[in-house]
Amino acid sequence: MKRGGQLLAAVAGLVAAIPVYYLTDAAARALRGGTVAFAPAPSALAYVAGVAVLVRLLTVWPVAALACGVPLTAAGVLFALDLGSAVDLAATLPWARAGGLPWTSGPVPWAEPGEPPGTLAGMTGLYALTGAFLVLSALLPARRRPLLGG
Template identity: 65%
Template sequence: MRHLLGAVAGLAALAPVYYLTEAGARALRAGTVAAGPSPVGLGCLLAVAAIVAMLTAWPPAALACGLPLAAAGTLFALDSTGAIAAAATLPYAGGLPWTRPGAAPWAEPAEPPGTIAGLTGLYALIGVVLVLSALLPRGRRSILGP
């Protein structure tokens, strides 16, 4: 039962990690284009880091969230056109899906959700870190673990 709850928690964390990583990457890109700081990008990526740190303490959750992210990162690395086409089917409302009250999520054909984070390798990096944390011996997993 504990492993099933961990898998459900990992799958529940997948959407926030996916969209927060993309929002952070977009904000960092906007900051780079404007030649200025990007506190929103830093905040989004810090939120992702906090979620990942919590997931590493529970191996089933880390695997359930890390495997799809690693697969998405691998798809972006091997076939970026196919990955962008797959990302175009995901809901997205010009920002994080939960930040625009009353807005119905839709797919953005110009730059689908996950494009920036996928092409820069962020999904692959986060996914591999989560999977490796689940495979490490118990004493080396996380500072949050028992």
């Protein structure tokens, strides 16, 4: 890949980190809501599927996978090692106090009071797992990478 292509892939990976972060958070919240209500959570499946599609697309370009995976892994490690600092940092993110994520609607609030976006997904290790998967996929030898990326 040429230098311009690598830069574009890195930018795409950084930009993709935002929806992966928020979709993972939405999936964790929907799963919690389904568990609390002892009911199915089809929206959780949709959010997880969205994350899976984005992650699969990112694994095609190793630079993009690294650019997205490293921040997600760092977020996961921060949640695992210093929950207070991670929650404080998450409270500074966009939509943390706006009352809802752009794709959520309905009378049910998207977050528990005082719980910034990413808290549940961070505490459960979803960011660390997703980020580590992306980083490891980027470090695999070329012959073991996904078929689409070659």
